Amino acid sequence: MLAERPASGYDLMKLFETSLSHVWSATQSQVYGELGKLADSGLVEVAAEGPRGRKEYAITEPGRAELRHWLTETEPSRTRRSDSLLRVFFLGLLTPLEAQTYLLTEAERSARQRAGLEEAEASIEWDDDPLSLHGRLALEYGKRLSSMHEEWARWAAEQLKA
Structure with missing residues (x-):
């Protein structure tokens, strides 16, 4: 999602609610936790800071390379639990x-x-x-x-x- 355009954690949560919830669920704490991990790993960066500590994240070049690697070279897990x-x-x-x-x-x-x-x-x-x-x-x-x-x-x- 950040590969398309920068977004805040709130923006990402809204995207999960409106379009991704049918294929992948995520809680607010998961989204913000993963954003922190991605930022610590240098895969995303804080592109802008707004009022009340709002941070807008953007994907970095290493992040884009890792995303591309995940899409093309990592086999999806076929494990399903129902x-x-x-x-x-x-x-x-x-x-x-x-x-x-x-x-x-x-x-x-x-x-x-x-x-x-x-x-x-x-x-x-x-x-x-x-x-x-x-x-x-x-x-x-x-x-x-x-x-x-x-x-x-x-x-x-x-x-x-x-």
Whole structure:
């Protein structure tokens, strides 16, 4: 995000809330903590200071190089932890009706998530800039993943009827 333009911790939190929360969550203490670590490492710098101690951070050349390295040479972690899916392993401890209810609730949750993403998509003023393009790509991934999860949960609930 700082690779696009300088921003304060508050600006970054707002960006997380409006666009990144569907793919990566971060608390205020995490954002400010990471900004401090990045600054200490020389990957970002304080570009401006405003009233009430507001600091605007900008990426440095070493920071841009590290970001590029992370994007092109570091394999993404494929480790996924899903407490929803973990619970599926233990559905045999419930009655068939309780297990089906759990799965149908998961399907509805996924449908609501997809609807929220569609709402966000409609409310955003998309541009032709790279951030908009890549934001749309990530948003589409979220919509498709939510649809797949909903479809799977409904299918799984049907399997328990058999």
